Amino acid sequence: MTTFQDDLLPGTRRALLHRIAVAQAEGRAPSLVAAVVREGRTVWHGARTSVDGHAPDQNTQYRIGSITKTFTAVLVLRLRDEGLLDLGDPLEKHLPGTGVGEATVAELLAHTSGLAAESPAPWWERSPGVLRPELADVLGEEPLRHPAGRRFHYSNPGYTLLGALVEELRGAPWEDVLRREVLEPLGLHRTGARPEAPHAGGWAVHPWADVMLPEPAEDLGRMASAGQLWSTTGDLARFAVFLVQGDDRVLSAESLREMRTPAAPPEAADVASGYAYGLGLEVRRWGERLLVGHGGSLPGFLASLTIGVEDDVAAVVLANCTSGPALAAVAADLVGIVADAEPRIPEPWRPLRKAEPSVLELAGQWYWGTYGFGLRLTADGLASLEPLSGNGRRSRFRANGDGTWTGLEGYYAGEVLRVVRRPDGSVDHLDLGSFVFTRQPYDVEASVPGGVDPEGWRGIG
Incomplete structure (x- = not known):
């Protein structure tokens, strides 16, 4: 087992080792390997194995199954950012003749295409990809199960279509595009469509006896973009850093935030479990912690990549068994162990570099009717509007450079905040999507729709 001794406290390292040891033993995995990333660096690696003296390291390849979908989604978002497609485009516009071309690119990414x-x-x-040489072979005669856009229904054929879309617009095989546009720029040299030594073998462990059976490692052919990749904890740790920070050579941080934003209407059971799906990334509530990432499985292998974005901690866990340890739970626990034992130290507070008087005068208390809100200007150049007490609508706003601001999250995401001034230049009120915010509750000096009773505030009697 290799560890990075100077990066975590001894107690934290032992807790991490204990967690994967329990997972490997109770899950009866032939081997299990894990890595933890904090603040952009791999800070721990651990492994447990049933073979004495032969523990896998951070360069040992495992099959990662559906984590492949996140890589495919990155390729599709690159096409969008280059202006080659829009997420609202129907598939038929770019890949005609599939028979399911009414589904949009976004619906395919979010598993809401109905496929x-x-x-x-x-x-x-468990069968060779050559049995499905064409998209029609992948889709079958009845490819749809639900109306497009109505519900989340996870679809492997949907990501096969996205891989074909990438090939159509790039004029090259999906595997070649992935290597050129993602793997090489990010330095993921141990990630690829086929295993390269050293790599783990895939095993099935008998459910009622401690014996094993080797699983076949089939080439998925046309379905490669849904689950073909092999990778290592070392490479996936670097990929996790990219998914948080972005890399302008591959995909911007803004587009990655879009991938992490829930895009699919959850099922009732998903609402209860705190599960949602973005654009190629799962979003999950684990206790009080919000996690993003993806899981993967193919016969002989299990995989999980999990990121606590607010904690800036990520975990990768790989195992070479068809079933056994619940790797999503293991990865979430690894994130929690580090984040709870060694919480993130915030950056030092720093003031705004420049405070424009016309902006500074907006800070302070505002009222939407009788609801009190506070507007705060932060050093990152954003404005934050929050209720003064209790629950309520809150959002951060980004300045547009023309005196207006655009909401970034929650109810006001995409809504425009405008400053309405009187003829003398003083602020009359704030207009937020037509809602009026005034300095006093129903300010008689402001332009309040419907007017304000001239007799003013009064008691009973």
């Missing part, structure tokens, strides 16, 4: 979860028999994960 079936799997391709027609035989079981695609």
